[in-house]
Amino acid sequence: MSQFGRVKQWNTFARCWHLFDATWQNPLQCSPLIEKYLKGLHKPIYHPFVDCGDHVVIMNSKQIAFPGEEWRRRVYFHHTGYSGGASWTPAWELHEKDPTMIFRKAVYHYMKGNLFRRVVMERLHIYPDSNVPEEIMENITNQIQPLRPIPKTLDSYSNEEIEKYPKIIDYPQDYLLSK
Amino acid sequence: MSSSRFTPKGFPSVPLQNGIGRYICQLKRVTLRFCKSSGSSRGVRDFIETELISFAQDHPGTVVYLKPRRHKSPSFVAEYLNGEREVISCHNFSSHEMIKWLNLYATRSGIPLKRYLKMWHTECPSIQGVWSPFTNMDPALNITQFPSKKLSNPVWEEKSATEELLEKVKQQKISSDDENDDDNTHSNRAAQV
Amino acid sequence: MVFTTAMMLVRSRGPDEFWRKRKIFKIAAHFSGRRRNCYSIAIKAVHRALQFATIGRALRKSDMIVLWNTRIRAGCEEHGIELNTFKEGLSRCDIQLNKKVLADLAIWEPSTFKALSDLSKSVSIDYELPGSEKYNVPTNVVTRGLLKK
Numbered sequence: 387m388s389q390f391g392r393v394k395q396w397n398t399f400a401r402c403w404h405l406f407d408a409t410w411q412n413p414l415q416c417s418p419l420i421e422k423y424l425k426g427l428h429k430p431i432y433h434p435f436v437d438c439g440d441h442v443v444i445m446n447s448k449q450i451a452f453p454g455e456e457w458r459r460r461v462y463f464h465h466t467g468y469s470g471g472a473s474w475t476p477a478w479e480l481h482e483k484d485p486t487m488i489f490r491k492a493v494y495h496y497m498k499g500n501l502f503r504r505v506v507m508e509r510l511h512i513y514p515d516s517n518v519p520e521e522i523m524e525n526i527t528n529q530i531q532p533l534r535p536i537p538k539t540l541d542s543y544s545n546e547e548i549e550k551y552p553k554i555i556d557y558p559q560d561y562l563l564s565k
Numbered sequence: 566m567s568s569s570r571f572t573p574k575g576f577p578s579v580p581l582q583n584g585i586g587r588y589i590c591q592l593k594r595v596t597l598r599f600c601k602s603s604g605s606s607r608g609v610r611d612f613i614e615t616e617l618i619s620f621a622q623d624h625p626g627t628v629v630y631l632k633p634r635r636h637k638s639p640s641f642v643a644e645y646l647n648g649e650r651e652v653i654s655c656h657n658f659s660s661h662e663m664i665k666w667l668n669l670y671a672t673r674s675g676i677p678l679k680r681y682l683k684m685w686h687t688e689c690p691s692i693q694g695v696w697s698p699f700t701n702m703d704p705a706l707n708i709t710q711f712p713s714k715k716l717s718n719p720v721w722e723e724k725s726a727t728e729e730l731l732e733k734v735k736q737q738k739i740s741s742d743d744e745n746d747d748d749n750t751h752s753n754r755a756a757q758v
Numbered sequence: 759m760v761f762t763t764a765m766m767l768v769r770s771r772g773p774d775e776f777w778r779k780r781k782i783f784k785i786a787a788h789f790s791g792r793r794r795n796c797y798s799i800a801i802k803a804v805h806r807a808l809q810f811a812t813i814g815r816a817l818r819k820s821d822m823i824v825l826w827n828t829r830i831r832a833g834c835e836e837h838g839i840e841l842n843t844f845k846e847g848l849s850r851c852d853i854q855l856n857k858k859v860l861a862d863l864a865i866w867e868p869s870t871f872k873a874l875s876d877l878s879k880s881v882s883i884d885y886e887l888p889g890s891e892k893y894n895v896p897t898n899v900v901t902r903g904l905l906k907k
Contacts, residue, residue, distance in 0.1 A: 397697045405711050430696050430833040430864035430871075433825065440698075445712070516712070528706055529716040536717070552734045567787040691866040700868045701836050720838075721892040 398431060403441040403525040409449040410536045413489045417496035420444070423530065424493070424506050441509045442530070443522055448485035448514040452477065462491065485514035573679040576686035580647060580674055589626065591646050591675045595667065596630040599639040604657075606639040611660035620664070624671055641667070645675025826857035833864030837875040839882075843889055847878030850885060851905060873898075881905050 387395070404423050408416070422428050426438035452460065460477040480487055489512050497503050511522060557563070583589060597613070599606040613631065621629050640654045653666060694700070709716070724732075761767040772778055779797050785807070786793060786800040793803040831841040839847075848855065853874070855863075863871045876896040883890045884906045 394695060397699070398695050400698050402698050407712055407717055409717075427828060428832050428835060429698065430829045430836075430861065430868075432828055432832055523711070526711045528702075529709075529711055529713055531716055531718065531720050533719060535719055535722055552731070567785050570788050693867045693869045696833075696865050696868045701872065 399436075399438055401440055402527050403443060403522075404528045404530050405526045406442055406444045406530045407446055407532060408444050408489060409446045409532075410451045411532050411534065412452065413450050413492035414496075415533055416489075417493045419530065419533065420493050420510070421497055424509055425497075425502075437505070439506055439509055441511065441525070443518060443526060444486075444489060444510070444512045445516050445518050446514075447489045447512050448481075450481075450489060457481075486512040569680055573677065574682055575679045576683060577681060578676060578686070580676065583674065589646075590624055590671060591673065592624065592627050592643055592671045593646050594628045594630065594642075594644040595670070596632055596642040596644075597639075598632040598634055598637065598641065599655075600635060600637055601633050603636060608657070608659040608661075608663055609639045609655055612663040616660060616664055620667060627671065643670040643673075645673075647675045649675045649677060823857065826861040829861040829864055830857060833860075833868075833871050834875055837872055837879070838893065839875050839879050840889060843882050843887055844875060844878045846887060847881040847885075848874065850881055850907075851877065853877075 406416070406420065420442055423442050424439050426432050426436075426440060428440075429438055431438055457478040458476060461474045462477065462480050463472070463474055465472045475483075477488060490507075490510065493510060494503070494507055497506065580591065583591065597609060597617075599609040599613075601610070617629065621627070638654060638656045639658070640652055640656075643651045643653065651670070653670070655663060655666065658666070761770065782797065782801050782804050783794075785804045788794075789800070789803055789807075792799050794800060827841065830844070834841050834844045855874075860871070860874075863874070876899050879890075879893050880896050880899040880901050883893060883895060884901055884903055
Protein backbone atom coordinates (compact mmCIF):
# COMPACT_ATOMS: atom_id res chain seq x y z
CA MET A 387 0.00 0.00 0.00
CA SER A 388 1.20 3.43 -0.88
CA GLN A 389 1.98 6.00 1.77
CA PHE A 390 -1.09 8.03 0.81
CA GLY A 391 -3.29 4.94 0.74
CA ARG A 392 -2.23 4.10 4.27
CA VAL A 393 -3.17 7.57 5.45
CA LYS A 394 -6.56 7.21 3.78
CA GLN A 395 -7.08 3.96 5.65
CA TRP A 396 -6.18 5.60 8.97
CA ASN A 397 -8.66 8.32 8.14
CA THR A 398 -11.45 5.83 7.41
CA PHE A 399 -10.84 3.74 10.50
CA ALA A 400 -10.15 6.68 12.81
CA ARG A 401 -11.44 6.15 16.34
CA CYS A 402 -13.65 8.95 17.63
CA TRP A 403 -14.70 9.79 21.16
CA HIS A 404 -18.32 10.53 21.97
CA LEU A 405 -19.72 12.15 25.08
CA PHE A 406 -23.02 11.15 26.62
CA ASP A 407 -24.75 12.96 29.42
CA ALA A 408 -26.71 10.42 31.47
CA THR A 409 -28.71 12.95 33.46
CA TRP A 410 -32.33 11.77 33.77
CA GLN A 411 -31.77 9.00 31.23
CA ASN A 412 -32.97 5.43 31.60
CA PRO A 413 -29.85 3.22 31.26
CA LEU A 414 -31.90 0.31 29.95
CA GLN A 415 -33.21 2.40 27.06
CA CYS A 416 -29.86 4.09 26.43
CA SER A 417 -27.85 0.90 26.14
CA PRO A 418 -28.85 0.17 22.51
CA LEU A 419 -27.76 3.69 21.62
CA ILE A 420 -24.44 3.35 23.46
CA GLU A 421 -23.86 -0.10 21.98
CA LYS A 422 -24.29 1.32 18.49
CA TYR A 423 -21.39 3.70 19.02
CA LEU A 424 -19.21 1.21 20.91
CA LYS A 425 -19.42 -1.42 18.19
CA GLY A 426 -19.25 0.99 15.26
CA LEU A 427 -22.76 0.15 14.06
CA HIS A 428 -23.18 3.84 13.19
CA LYS A 429 -20.51 3.59 10.48
CA PRO A 430 -21.23 2.33 6.95
CA ILE A 431 -17.89 0.49 7.03
CA TYR A 432 -19.15 -1.75 9.85
CA HIS A 433 -18.22 -5.41 9.76
CA PRO A 434 -18.58 -7.76 12.76
CA PHE A 435 -14.95 -8.89 12.52
CA VAL A 436 -13.49 -5.41 12.08
CA ASP A 437 -12.60 -3.48 15.21
CA CYS A 438 -14.14 -0.18 14.09
CA GLY A 439 -15.99 0.91 17.24
CA ASP A 440 -15.64 4.27 18.97
CA HIS A 441 -15.06 5.34 22.55
CA VAL A 442 -18.01 6.56 24.58
CA VAL A 443 -17.60 8.70 27.68
CA ILE A 444 -20.66 8.73 29.92
CA MET A 445 -20.86 11.44 32.52
CA ASN A 446 -23.30 12.14 35.35
CA SER A 447 -24.11 8.45 35.72
CA LYS A 448 -25.20 9.19 39.28
CA GLN A 449 -28.13 11.15 37.86
CA ILE A 450 -29.73 8.27 35.93
CA ALA A 451 -33.47 7.67 36.21
CA PHE A 452 -35.53 4.51 36.48
CA PRO A 453 -39.27 4.37 35.87
CA GLY A 454 -41.80 3.44 38.55
CA GLU A 455 -40.74 0.99 41.21
CA GLU A 456 -37.60 -0.02 39.32
CA TRP A 457 -35.15 1.17 41.97
CA ARG A 458 -36.71 -1.17 44.50
CA ARG A 459 -37.82 -4.01 42.25
CA ARG A 460 -34.71 -4.37 40.06
CA VAL A 461 -32.29 -6.77 41.74
CA TYR A 462 -28.74 -7.58 40.72
CA PHE A 463 -27.58 -11.14 41.37
CA HIS A 464 -24.08 -12.18 42.32
CA HIS A 465 -22.67 -15.51 43.36
CA THR A 466 -19.27 -15.88 44.97
CA GLY A 467 -18.98 -19.50 43.84
CA TYR A 468 -19.01 -20.90 47.35
CA SER A 469 -22.09 -22.54 48.80
CA GLY A 470 -24.44 -19.98 50.21
CA GLY A 471 -22.54 -17.34 48.29
CA ALA A 472 -25.54 -15.97 46.42
CA SER A 473 -26.48 -12.38 47.01
CA TRP A 474 -29.21 -10.15 45.66
CA THR A 475 -28.67 -6.41 45.67
CA PRO A 476 -31.50 -3.99 44.85
CA ALA A 477 -30.71 -1.33 42.29
CA TRP A 478 -30.80 1.55 44.77
CA GLU A 479 -28.27 -0.20 47.00
CA LEU A 480 -25.94 -0.98 44.11
CA HIS A 481 -26.22 2.60 42.93
CA GLU A 482 -25.19 3.85 46.35
CA LYS A 483 -22.15 1.59 46.38
CA ASP A 484 -21.01 2.35 42.84
CA PRO A 485 -22.90 4.92 40.76
CA THR A 486 -21.32 3.69 37.51
CA MET A 487 -22.21 0.04 37.97
CA ILE A 488 -25.86 0.11 36.84
CA PHE A 489 -25.03 1.79 33.55
CA ARG A 490 -22.10 -0.52 32.92
CA LYS A 491 -24.19 -3.60 33.61
CA ALA A 492 -27.03 -2.33 31.43
CA VAL A 493 -24.73 -1.89 28.44
CA TYR A 494 -22.87 -5.15 29.12
CA HIS A 495 -26.01 -7.24 29.38
CA TYR A 496 -27.57 -5.63 26.32
CA MET A 497 -24.68 -6.73 24.13
CA LYS A 498 -24.60 -10.24 22.75
CA GLY A 499 -22.13 -12.40 24.65
CA ASN A 500 -19.15 -13.18 22.49
CA LEU A 501 -15.38 -12.81 22.64
CA PHE A 502 -15.59 -9.20 21.47
CA ARG A 503 -17.86 -8.08 24.30
CA ARG A 504 -15.18 -7.42 26.91
CA VAL A 505 -12.94 -5.75 24.35
CA VAL A 506 -15.78 -3.45 23.34
CA MET A 507 -16.64 -2.70 26.98
CA GLU A 508 -13.07 -1.44 27.49
CA ARG A 509 -13.98 1.50 25.28
CA LEU A 510 -16.80 2.59 27.59
CA HIS A 511 -15.74 5.17 30.17
CA ILE A 512 -18.29 6.02 32.85
CA TYR A 513 -17.99 8.86 35.37
CA PRO A 514 -20.47 9.41 38.21
CA ASP A 515 -20.40 13.21 37.88
CA SER A 516 -19.29 15.85 35.42
CA ASN A 517 -15.65 15.72 36.60
CA VAL A 518 -14.23 13.94 33.59
CA PRO A 519 -10.39 13.91 33.49
CA GLU A 520 -8.89 16.50 31.19
CA GLU A 521 -6.92 13.96 29.11
CA ILE A 522 -10.19 12.20 28.24
CA MET A 523 -12.19 15.35 27.72
CA GLU A 524 -9.73 16.69 25.15
CA ASN A 525 -10.31 13.67 22.86
CA ILE A 526 -14.03 14.22 22.56
CA THR A 527 -15.30 15.26 19.13
CA ASN A 528 -19.00 14.57 19.35
CA GLN A 529 -21.85 14.47 21.81
CA ILE A 530 -24.57 11.82 21.63
CA GLN A 531 -27.94 13.46 22.02
CA PRO A 532 -30.03 11.97 24.83
CA LEU A 533 -33.25 10.05 24.27
CA ARG A 534 -35.52 12.01 26.56
CA PRO A 535 -35.57 15.65 27.61
CA ILE A 536 -34.39 16.62 31.05
CA PRO A 537 -37.54 17.57 33.01
CA LYS A 538 -37.68 21.03 34.46
CA THR A 539 -37.98 21.05 38.24
CA LEU A 540 -40.26 23.46 40.07
CA ASP A 541 -37.22 25.11 41.68
CA SER A 542 -35.81 26.09 38.30
CA TYR A 543 -38.90 28.19 37.43
CA SER A 544 -38.52 31.83 38.27
CA ASN A 545 -41.22 33.63 40.24
CA GLU A 546 -42.22 35.59 37.16
CA GLU A 547 -42.77 32.39 35.16
CA ILE A 548 -44.90 30.92 37.93
CA GLU A 549 -46.98 34.09 38.05
CA LYS A 550 -47.55 34.01 34.28
CA TYR A 551 -48.51 30.33 34.25
CA PRO A 552 -52.25 29.92 33.46
CA LYS A 553 -54.22 29.00 36.55
CA ILE A 554 -57.07 26.53 36.59
CA ILE A 555 -58.17 27.02 40.21
CA ASP A 556 -57.39 29.48 42.94
CA TYR A 557 -56.12 27.92 46.12
CA PRO A 558 -58.03 28.96 49.23
CA GLN A 559 -56.29 31.43 51.54
CA ASP A 560 -55.60 28.85 54.27
CA TYR A 561 -54.24 26.17 51.90
CA LEU A 562 -50.65 25.14 52.77
CA LEU A 563 -48.26 24.34 49.92
CA SER A 564 -45.39 22.22 51.18
CA LYS A 565 -42.03 23.19 49.82
CA MET B 566 -13.32 -27.67 -2.72
CA SER B 567 -10.02 -28.06 -1.03
CA SER B 568 -7.99 -27.80 -4.22
CA SER B 569 -9.10 -24.18 -4.51
CA ARG B 570 -7.03 -23.45 -1.39
CA PHE B 571 -3.81 -24.53 -3.06
CA THR B 572 -4.26 -22.97 -6.48
CA PRO B 573 -3.08 -19.40 -7.01
CA LYS B 574 -5.86 -16.86 -6.66
CA GLY B 575 -6.30 -13.22 -7.47
CA PHE B 576 -8.22 -10.60 -9.38
CA PRO B 577 -8.39 -10.06 -13.14
CA SER B 578 -5.47 -7.92 -14.29
CA VAL B 579 -3.73 -6.75 -17.45
CA PRO B 580 -0.07 -5.79 -17.97
CA LEU B 581 0.48 -2.02 -18.29
CA GLN B 582 -3.17 -1.18 -19.01
CA ASN B 583 -3.05 -3.15 -22.24
CA GLY B 584 -6.10 -2.57 -24.41
CA ILE B 585 -6.76 0.95 -23.07
CA GLY B 586 -5.89 3.21 -26.00
CA ARG B 587 -3.58 0.70 -27.66
CA TYR B 588 -3.26 -3.05 -27.78
CA ILE B 589 0.01 -4.94 -27.88
CA CYS B 590 -0.07 -8.66 -28.48
CA GLN B 591 1.70 -10.15 -25.48
CA LEU B 592 2.75 -13.32 -27.29
CA LYS B 593 6.34 -12.70 -28.47
CA ARG B 594 7.43 -16.09 -29.77
CA VAL B 595 5.86 -19.37 -30.93
CA THR B 596 8.02 -22.42 -31.60
CA LEU B 597 6.31 -25.25 -33.41
CA ARG B 598 7.98 -28.63 -33.00
CA PHE B 599 6.82 -31.44 -35.26
CA CYS B 600 7.89 -34.55 -37.17
CA LYS B 601 7.94 -34.56 -40.96
CA SER B 602 6.83 -38.16 -41.24
CA SER B 603 4.81 -39.35 -38.24
CA GLY B 604 1.01 -39.45 -38.24
CA SER B 605 0.59 -37.57 -34.96
CA SER B 606 2.07 -34.45 -36.57
CA ARG B 607 -0.16 -34.56 -39.60
CA GLY B 608 -2.47 -31.80 -38.45
CA VAL B 609 0.48 -29.58 -37.62
CA ARG B 610 1.97 -30.17 -41.06
CA ASP B 611 -1.38 -29.31 -42.65
CA PHE B 612 -1.50 -26.15 -40.58
CA ILE B 613 2.00 -25.14 -41.64
CA GLU B 614 1.15 -25.69 -45.27
CA THR B 615 -2.14 -23.82 -45.34
CA GLU B 616 -2.59 -21.47 -42.37
CA LEU B 617 0.79 -20.55 -40.92
CA ILE B 618 1.51 -17.68 -43.32
CA SER B 619 -1.80 -15.95 -42.60
CA PHE B 620 -1.30 -16.50 -38.84
CA ALA B 621 2.13 -14.86 -39.02
CA GLN B 622 0.71 -11.99 -41.07
CA ASP B 623 -2.11 -11.48 -38.58
CA HIS B 624 0.36 -11.31 -35.67
CA PRO B 625 3.25 -9.12 -36.80
CA GLY B 626 4.52 -8.83 -33.20
CA THR B 627 4.96 -12.58 -32.87
CA VAL B 628 7.98 -14.52 -34.11
CA VAL B 629 7.17 -17.99 -35.42
CA TYR B 630 9.82 -20.70 -35.43
CA LEU B 631 9.53 -24.16 -36.95
CA LYS B 632 11.55 -27.00 -35.50
CA PRO B 633 11.29 -30.29 -37.40
CA ARG B 634 12.37 -33.11 -35.07
CA ARG B 635 12.47 -36.67 -36.25
CA HIS B 636 10.02 -39.10 -34.54
CA LYS B 637 8.99 -36.66 -31.85
CA SER B 638 5.50 -35.87 -30.68
CA PRO B 639 4.42 -32.43 -31.95
CA SER B 640 4.13 -29.50 -29.54
CA PHE B 641 4.37 -25.74 -29.50
CA VAL B 642 5.93 -23.35 -27.04
CA ALA B 643 4.29 -19.98 -26.42
CA GLU B 644 6.55 -17.30 -24.91
CA TYR B 645 5.22 -14.00 -23.58
CA LEU B 646 6.56 -10.50 -23.05
CA ASN B 647 6.51 -10.95 -19.29
CA GLY B 648 8.85 -13.96 -19.56
CA GLU B 649 6.21 -16.65 -19.08
CA ARG B 650 6.59 -19.76 -21.18
CA GLU B 651 4.09 -22.49 -21.83
CA VAL B 652 4.47 -25.81 -23.69
CA ILE B 653 1.37 -27.28 -25.32
CA SER B 654 1.34 -30.77 -26.73
CA CYS B 655 -0.44 -30.98 -30.09
CA HIS B 656 -0.38 -34.73 -30.48
CA ASN B 657 -2.93 -35.80 -33.11
CA PHE B 658 -4.28 -32.27 -33.46
CA SER B 659 -6.06 -31.40 -36.65
CA SER B 660 -5.24 -28.25 -38.59
CA HIS B 661 -8.43 -26.72 -37.25
CA GLU B 662 -7.52 -27.41 -33.64
CA MET B 663 -4.10 -25.89 -34.19
CA ILE B 664 -5.70 -22.61 -35.31
CA LYS B 665 -7.92 -22.59 -32.24
CA TRP B 666 -5.12 -23.26 -29.77
CA LEU B 667 -2.72 -20.79 -31.35
CA ASN B 668 -5.43 -18.13 -31.37
CA LEU B 669 -6.10 -18.77 -27.70
CA TYR B 670 -2.45 -18.37 -26.77
CA ALA B 671 -2.02 -15.33 -29.01
CA THR B 672 -4.85 -13.51 -27.26
CA ARG B 673 -3.71 -14.29 -23.70
CA SER B 674 -1.80 -11.79 -21.59
CA GLY B 675 0.79 -14.28 -20.39
CA ILE B 676 -0.24 -13.88 -16.76
CA PRO B 677 -0.46 -17.42 -15.33
CA LEU B 678 -3.96 -18.80 -14.90
CA LYS B 679 -5.46 -18.27 -11.48
CA ARG B 680 -8.71 -18.66 -9.65
CA TYR B 681 -10.59 -15.39 -9.77
CA LEU B 682 -11.84 -14.26 -6.36
CA LYS B 683 -14.21 -11.89 -8.12
CA MET B 684 -15.07 -11.51 -11.76
CA TRP B 685 -14.53 -7.76 -11.62
CA HIS B 686 -11.81 -5.59 -10.15
CA THR B 687 -10.90 -1.94 -9.97
CA GLU B 688 -7.74 -0.19 -8.90
CA CYS B 689 -9.75 2.94 -8.12
CA PRO B 690 -12.83 1.93 -6.12
CA SER B 691 -13.88 5.42 -5.10
CA ILE B 692 -14.30 8.60 -7.13
CA GLN B 693 -15.63 10.85 -4.38
CA GLY B 694 -13.28 9.58 -1.68
CA VAL B 695 -13.88 6.78 0.79
CA TRP B 696 -16.22 7.41 3.70
CA SER B 697 -14.55 8.48 6.90
CA PRO B 698 -15.98 9.59 10.26
CA PHE B 699 -15.27 13.18 9.22
CA THR B 700 -16.99 13.05 5.81
CA ASN B 701 -20.47 13.94 6.99
CA MET B 702 -19.52 15.51 10.30
CA ASP B 703 -20.96 18.92 11.08
CA PRO B 704 -17.98 21.34 10.98
CA ALA B 705 -19.59 23.29 13.83
CA LEU B 706 -18.55 20.45 16.14
CA ASN B 707 -14.91 21.48 15.69
CA ILE B 708 -15.40 24.64 17.73
CA THR B 709 -18.06 23.30 20.12
CA GLN B 710 -17.21 23.22 23.78
CA PHE B 711 -18.27 19.85 25.24
CA PRO B 712 -20.60 19.22 26.99
CA SER B 713 -22.70 21.48 24.81
CA LYS B 714 -26.05 22.79 25.93
CA LYS B 715 -27.59 22.52 22.45
CA LEU B 716 -26.61 18.85 22.11
CA SER B 717 -27.99 17.99 25.55
CA ASN B 718 -31.52 17.96 24.13
CA PRO B 719 -33.04 15.05 22.24
CA VAL B 720 -33.01 15.12 18.44
CA TRP B 721 -36.78 15.07 18.31
CA GLU B 722 -39.09 16.02 21.13
CA GLU B 723 -42.74 15.21 21.00
CA LYS B 724 -44.92 17.93 22.45
CA SER B 725 -45.90 17.21 26.03
CA ALA B 726 -49.49 17.59 27.20
CA THR B 727 -48.50 20.64 29.24
CA GLU B 728 -46.97 22.33 26.23
CA GLU B 729 -50.03 21.62 24.13
CA LEU B 730 -52.30 23.03 26.82
CA LEU B 731 -50.16 26.14 27.11
CA GLU B 732 -50.36 26.60 23.37
CA LYS B 733 -54.13 26.20 23.42
CA VAL B 734 -54.41 28.79 26.17
CA LYS B 735 -52.26 31.14 24.11
CA GLN B 736 -54.44 30.63 21.02
CA GLN B 737 -57.58 31.18 23.03
CA LYS B 738 -56.10 34.34 24.42
CA ILE B 739 -55.32 35.68 20.96
CA SER B 740 -58.72 34.79 19.50
CA SER B 741 -60.60 36.25 22.44
CA ASP B 742 -58.46 39.37 22.16
CA ASP B 743 -59.57 39.73 18.54
CA GLU B 744 -63.23 39.28 19.40
CA ASN B 745 -63.41 41.66 22.32
CA ASP B 746 -60.89 44.19 21.19
CA ASP B 747 -62.99 47.09 22.43
CA ASP B 748 -64.03 45.49 25.70
CA ASN B 749 -60.89 45.20 27.86
CA THR B 750 -62.55 43.81 30.94
CA HIS B 751 -63.79 40.71 29.11
CA SER B 752 -60.39 39.92 27.65
CA ASN B 753 -58.80 40.13 31.06
CA ARG B 754 -61.23 37.58 32.40
CA ALA B 755 -60.59 35.25 29.47
CA ALA B 756 -56.86 35.41 30.07
CA GLN B 757 -57.33 34.14 33.57
CA VAL B 758 -59.11 30.97 32.44
CA MET C 759 -17.07 -50.63 -16.70
CA VAL C 760 -18.36 -53.61 -18.55
CA PHE C 761 -20.35 -56.19 -16.58
CA THR C 762 -20.51 -59.60 -18.20
CA THR C 763 -23.09 -60.90 -15.73
CA ALA C 764 -25.60 -59.35 -13.36
CA MET C 765 -23.63 -60.94 -10.52
CA MET C 766 -20.58 -58.88 -11.40
CA LEU C 767 -22.67 -55.70 -11.35
CA VAL C 768 -23.79 -56.47 -7.80
CA ARG C 769 -20.26 -57.27 -6.65
CA SER C 770 -18.72 -54.26 -8.33
CA ARG C 771 -17.89 -51.49 -5.87
CA GLY C 772 -17.56 -48.63 -8.28
CA PRO C 773 -14.30 -47.36 -9.65
CA ASP C 774 -10.88 -48.48 -8.52
CA GLU C 775 -10.23 -48.08 -4.81
CA PHE C 776 -7.32 -45.71 -5.37
CA TRP C 777 -9.32 -43.22 -7.41
CA ARG C 778 -12.35 -43.49 -5.14
CA LYS C 779 -10.24 -42.64 -2.11
CA ARG C 780 -8.27 -40.00 -3.91
CA LYS C 781 -11.46 -38.07 -4.54
CA ILE C 782 -12.07 -37.94 -0.77
CA PHE C 783 -8.43 -37.19 0.09
CA LYS C 784 -8.46 -34.26 -2.31
CA ILE C 785 -11.37 -32.73 -0.42
CA ALA C 786 -9.70 -33.47 2.93
CA ALA C 787 -6.32 -32.06 1.88
CA HIS C 788 -6.46 -29.08 4.21
CA PHE C 789 -7.72 -30.94 7.28
CA SER C 790 -5.39 -31.47 10.21
CA GLY C 791 -3.95 -34.64 11.71
CA ARG C 792 -5.21 -38.07 10.79
CA ARG C 793 -8.38 -36.59 9.33
CA ARG C 794 -6.29 -35.80 6.29
CA ASN C 795 -4.41 -39.07 5.83
CA CYS C 796 -6.55 -41.95 7.15
CA TYR C 797 -9.43 -42.77 4.84
CA SER C 798 -11.91 -44.02 7.41
CA ILE C 799 -11.47 -40.85 9.47
CA ALA C 800 -11.21 -38.58 6.44
CA ILE C 801 -14.51 -39.77 4.96
CA LYS C 802 -16.39 -38.89 8.16
CA ALA C 803 -14.77 -35.47 8.30
CA VAL C 804 -15.52 -34.85 4.62
CA HIS C 805 -19.19 -35.75 5.04
CA ARG C 806 -19.38 -33.38 7.97
CA ALA C 807 -17.58 -30.62 6.10
CA LEU C 808 -19.85 -30.96 3.08
CA GLN C 809 -22.91 -30.72 5.30
CA PHE C 810 -21.54 -27.51 6.82
CA ALA C 811 -20.78 -26.20 3.35
CA THR C 812 -24.38 -26.81 2.30
CA ILE C 813 -25.74 -24.98 5.32
CA GLY C 814 -23.17 -22.23 4.87
CA ARG C 815 -24.32 -21.41 1.36
CA ALA C 816 -27.71 -20.33 2.70
CA LEU C 817 -26.22 -18.66 5.77
CA ARG C 818 -23.84 -16.58 3.69
CA LYS C 819 -26.74 -15.00 1.82
CA SER C 820 -28.68 -14.10 4.94
CA ASP C 821 -25.52 -12.83 6.66
CA MET C 822 -24.77 -10.55 3.76
CA ILE C 823 -28.33 -9.20 3.80
CA VAL C 824 -28.01 -8.42 7.51
CA LEU C 825 -24.63 -6.76 6.96
CA TRP C 826 -25.87 -4.63 4.06
CA ASN C 827 -28.90 -3.56 6.10
CA THR C 828 -26.65 -2.55 9.01
CA ARG C 829 -24.42 -0.54 6.72
CA ILE C 830 -27.29 1.22 4.95
CA ARG C 831 -28.94 1.98 8.29
CA ALA C 832 -25.68 3.51 9.52
CA GLY C 833 -25.43 5.63 6.38
CA CYS C 834 -29.07 6.73 6.67
CA GLU C 835 -28.89 7.66 10.33
CA GLU C 836 -25.88 9.82 9.60
CA HIS C 837 -28.14 11.92 7.38
CA GLY C 838 -31.02 11.75 9.86
CA ILE C 839 -33.40 9.36 8.13
CA GLU C 840 -34.55 5.89 9.16
CA LEU C 841 -33.82 2.85 7.03
CA ASN C 842 -37.45 1.99 6.37
CA THR C 843 -38.39 5.52 5.35
CA PHE C 844 -35.29 5.68 3.17
CA LYS C 845 -36.24 2.50 1.33
CA GLU C 846 -39.86 3.56 1.02
CA GLY C 847 -38.86 6.95 -0.35
CA LEU C 848 -36.54 5.38 -2.93
CA SER C 849 -39.16 2.90 -4.09
CA ARG C 850 -41.70 5.67 -4.49
CA CYS C 851 -39.27 7.45 -6.83
CA ASP C 852 -38.69 4.20 -8.77
CA ILE C 853 -35.04 4.10 -7.78
CA GLN C 854 -34.36 0.38 -7.96
CA LEU C 855 -30.95 0.04 -6.32
CA ASN C 856 -30.43 -3.12 -4.34
CA LYS C 857 -28.98 -3.43 -0.85
CA LYS C 858 -25.51 -4.33 -2.04
CA VAL C 859 -25.22 -1.29 -4.27
CA LEU C 860 -26.63 1.04 -1.62
CA ALA C 861 -24.18 -0.29 0.98
CA ASP C 862 -21.30 0.13 -1.48
CA LEU C 863 -22.42 3.68 -2.27
CA ALA C 864 -22.54 4.52 1.44
CA ILE C 865 -18.89 3.49 1.82
CA TRP C 866 -17.26 4.33 -1.48
CA GLU C 867 -19.34 7.22 -2.84
CA PRO C 868 -20.64 9.10 0.21
CA SER C 869 -21.85 12.18 -1.70
CA THR C 870 -24.07 10.06 -3.94
CA PHE C 871 -25.52 8.37 -0.88
CA LYS C 872 -26.18 11.74 0.73
CA ALA C 873 -28.02 12.86 -2.41
CA LEU C 874 -30.13 9.70 -2.34
CA SER C 875 -31.00 10.18 1.33
CA ASP C 876 -31.91 13.83 0.75
CA LEU C 877 -34.14 12.84 -2.15
CA SER C 878 -35.78 10.11 -0.13
CA LYS C 879 -36.27 12.52 2.75
CA SER C 880 -38.03 15.13 0.63
CA VAL C 881 -40.20 12.49 -1.02
CA SER C 882 -41.23 11.13 2.37
CA ILE C 883 -42.10 14.68 3.44
CA ASP C 884 -44.22 15.08 0.27
CA TYR C 885 -46.07 11.86 0.96
CA GLU C 886 -46.23 12.58 4.71
CA LEU C 887 -44.86 9.15 5.55
CA PRO C 888 -44.91 8.24 9.25
CA GLY C 889 -41.91 9.77 10.98
CA SER C 890 -41.37 12.39 8.28
CA GLU C 891 -42.50 15.17 10.62
CA LYS C 892 -39.10 14.87 12.32
CA TYR C 893 -37.10 15.73 9.21
CA ASN C 894 -35.73 19.10 8.22
CA VAL C 895 -36.60 19.90 4.62
CA PRO C 896 -33.41 19.38 2.54
CA THR C 897 -32.50 22.61 0.77
CA ASN C 898 -30.74 20.97 -2.15
CA VAL C 899 -33.79 19.04 -3.39
CA VAL C 900 -36.65 20.97 -4.99
CA THR C 901 -39.63 18.72 -5.66
CA ARG C 902 -42.56 21.20 -5.57
CA GLY C 903 -44.68 18.12 -4.96
CA LEU C 904 -44.03 16.91 -8.50
CA LEU C 905 -42.58 13.59 -7.38
CA LYS C 906 -45.91 12.72 -5.85
CA LYS C 907 -47.94 10.49 -8.11
